[in-house]
Amino acid sequence: MKNNIVVFDTTLRDGAQAEGISFSVEDKIKITLALDKMGVTYVEAGNPGSNPKDLEYFKRMKEIQLKHARLTAFGSTRRAGIPVKDDKNLQSLLKANTKDVAIFGKSWDFHVTDIIKTSLDENLSMIQDTIAYLKNKGKNIIFDAEHFFDGYKNNQEYAMKTLKAAVDGGAEWLVLCDTNGGFFPLEIFEITKHVVDSFPVKVGIHCHNDGGMAVANTISAVEAGAQQVQGTFLGFGERCGNANLSTVIPNLQLKRQKSCILGNQLQNLTSTARYIAEIANVSINEREPYIGNCAFSHKGGMHIDGVNKAHHSFEHVNPTLVGNERRFLMSEVSGRSTVLSEIRKVDPSITKESDEAQRIIDLLKEYEHVGYQFEGAEATVELLIRKKLGKYKPFFQLKYYKIIGEDQASNEYSSTAYIKVNVNNEDEISIAEGNGPVNALDKALRKALEVFYPELKDVHLTDYKVRVLDTNDATAATVRVLIESTDGVNVWNTVGVSTDIIKASWIALVDSIEYKLLKDIEQKKEAFL
Numbered sequence: 001m002k003n004n005i006v007v008f009d010t011t012l013r014d015g016a017q018a019e020g021i022s023f024s025v026e027d028k029i030k031i032t033l034a035l036d037k038m039g040v041t042y043v044e045a046g047n048p049g050s051n052p053k054d055l056e057y058f059k060r061m062k063e064i065q066l067k068h069a070r071l072t073a074f075g076s077t078r079r080a081g082i083p084v085k086d087d088k089n090l091q092s093l094l095k096a097n098t099k100d101v102a103i104f105g106k107s108w109d110f111h112v113t114d115i116i117k118t119s120l121d122e123n124l125s126m127i128q129d130t131i132a133y134l135k136n137k138g139k140n141i142i143f144d145a146e147h148f149f150d151g152y153k154n155n156q157e158y159a160m161k162t163l164k165a166a167v168d169g170g171a172e173w174l175v176l177c178d179t180n181g182g183f184f185p186l187e188i189f190e191i192t193k194h195v196v197d198s199f200p201v202k203v204g205i206h207c208h209n210d211g212g213m214a215v216a217n218t219i220s221a222v223e224a225g226a227q228q229v230q231g232t233f234l235g236f237g238e239r240c241g242n243a244n245l246s247t248v249i250p251n252l253q254l255k256r257q258k259s260c261i262l263g264n265q266l267q268n269l270t271s272t273a274r275y276i277a278e279i280a281n282v283s284i285n286e287r288e289p290y291i292g293n294c295a296f297s298h299k300g301g302m303h304i305d306g307v308n309k310a311h312h313s314f315e316h317v318n319p320t321l322v323g324n325e326r327r328f329l330m331s332e333v334s335g336r337s338t339v340l341s342e343i344r345k346v347d348p349s350i351t352k353e354s355d356e357a358q359r360i361i362d363l364l365k366e367y368e369h370v371g372y373q374f375e376g377a378e379a380t381v382e383l384l385i386r387k388k389l390g391k392y393k394p395f396f397q398l399k400y401y402k403i404i405g406e407d408q409a410s411n412e413y414s415s416t417a418y419i420k421v422n423v424n425n426e427d428e429i430s431i432a433e434g435n436g437p438v439n440a441l442d443k444a445l446r447k448a449l450e451v452f453y454p455e456l457k458d459v460h461l462t463d464y465k466v467r468v469l470d471t472n473d474a475t476a477a478t479v480r481v482l483i484e485s486t487d488g489v490n491v492w493n494t495v496g497v498s499t500d501i502i503k504a505s506w507i508a509l510v511d512s513i514e515y516k517l518l519k520d521i522e523q524k525k526e527a528f529l
């Protein structure tokens with residue numbers, strides 16, 4: 001399949017215009033390299049006329065060779081009433097030294113007269129002069145026709161003239177922008193089709209998401225003949241963002257057989273999206289199509305039964321195609337099929353008809369009834385199954401713990417925990433200070449157990465969430481504690497429920513430690529075999 005749709009990523013330019021996003025030069029370089037690896041054709045990386053950071057980025061990028069992507073600088077047409085060579089922003093644009101340049105210009109007559117406050121003819125000259133000037137300097141020009149769809153509706157003749165000015169200036173691409181993001185797919189289709197049929201140059205699409213239509217509008221423009229899709233990798237951008245390329249790309253590639261990125265790079269879609277999110281310091285919406293954590297998670301018992309029989313019964317595509325994974329969630333709406341896959345990890349001989357399977361489902365449902373939630377706590381589920389099947393031996397015995405809380409301004413730590421545990425008939429007592437009782441308890445427990453299990457030195461908590469379950473009871477309410485732990489290689493989640501927050505935390509902590517020790521034993525056994 002040859003690349004027949006050109007992907008133009010503007011995560012680093014329009015994406016950086018999103019509230020809450022601010023990339024450092026280092027961040028921008030990392031994201032550029034990830035996008036290059038992914039095989040997008042253009043990386044629009046900033047506006048050199050805007051700020052020294054963007055200029056510094058382009059300077060640094062001169063030393064970095066990209067394998068595939070074409071680095072693109074972005075800027076506006078020259079200001080009204082001045083020659084191109086005197087325009088400061090254009091001179092900065094040249095300093096970026098990229099072969100490809102995206103120039104945006106006004107296509108909506110209202111914006112010309114009321115926002116940049118010039119004449120309609122002068123705006124046409126601004127577009128043509130700017131593009132011709134840059135073209136003369138050896139640049140390839142992508143013309144972003146800002147507010148093109150609004151302009152077309154308001155004054156079709158003028159909007160089309162702005163495109164003609166760009167073509168006359170020497171633009172390679174005409175990119176139609178739904179800048180205010182309020183259009184619907186049918187209108188986008190019709191207007192794009194008219195442009196595609198009217199000009200000899202290639203057409204692209206740039207949609208904002210203010211009406212929640214950016215992806216649909218982008219696809220619609222492609223159906224009308226657009227050959228370039230602009231967007232940002234996670235939909236970042238001004239206001240409600242831009243077309244999300246992590247949805248656009250698989251939609252085009254898997255549903256419309258239009259190749260967008262290199263060969264098997266689609267399998268890196270999820271990891272690339274998550275990497276970019278991490279650098280941007282934002283959490284990905286769990287329900288994001290294709291790449292979200294829930295995109296292929298199944299909860300209803302009947303759905304899981306269906307997926308086990310045939311994946312496509314409840315999945316629009318196979319998750320492996322986009323590098324995501326299928327997940328089955330344990331809950332009170334689970335049936336035996338859901339739990340069976342977990343039980344079989346412990347005892348492969350158990351079948352759907354076995355009494356044990358039903359007993360374990362009943363147990364999990366009872367736990368859910370008192371406040372447990374197993375969806376994000378696979379480690380606790382495995383331990384419960386083991387206990388029920390008699391395949392569990394405790395790694396230690398708790399003799400007691402005590403926590404002293406203090407609120408002393410002079411003390412670095414606010415709590416101290418004392419603990420006594422017994423391992424193989426040997427007692428160990430330890431004390432630890434912590435920021436809060438749970439932190440102190442966690443430290444004290446691990447300190448005591450590390451004497452017997454040194455591998456616990458690598459374990460630390462990465463997330464700790466508390467949810468109050470029956471809020472009517474205020475401070476006497478039941479709480480659910482979810483803990484995420486890691487040993488630097490693996491990540492696992494455990495859950496505890498109690499009316500006492502420390503007890504709930506303790507249950508989740510103990511599960512976390514026991515799970516780690518159990519997995520280490522399993523790993524050693526596998527290595528031995």
Ligand SMILES: CC(=O)SCCNC(=O)CCNC(=O)[C@H](O)C(C)(C)COP(=O)(O)OP(=O)(O)OC[C@H]1O[C@@H](n2cnc3c(N)ncnc32)[C@H](O)[C@@H]1OP(=O)(O)O
Pocket residue numbers: 017047049050051076077078079080089104105106115116117126146179
């Ligand atoms: C639809 C889009 O996303 S377009 C990209 C929008 N992105 C950004 O604005 C982020 C980067 N922008 C910036 O850093 C700054 O706006 C700068 C450095 C480019 C300009 O800053 P300033 O010179 O202080 O101007 P300011 O931002 O206040 O106003 C924008 C100016 O650009 C002019 N302008 C806007 N669009 C265009 C255009 N297509 N062609 C020429 N001039 C334009 C406006 O008329 C206004 O000029 P005026 O001050 O003479 O009225």
Ligand SMILES: CC(=O)C(=O)O
Pocket residue numbers: 014104144145146147177178179180206208
């Ligand atoms: C160019 C651009 O970002 C827009 O019109 O939305």
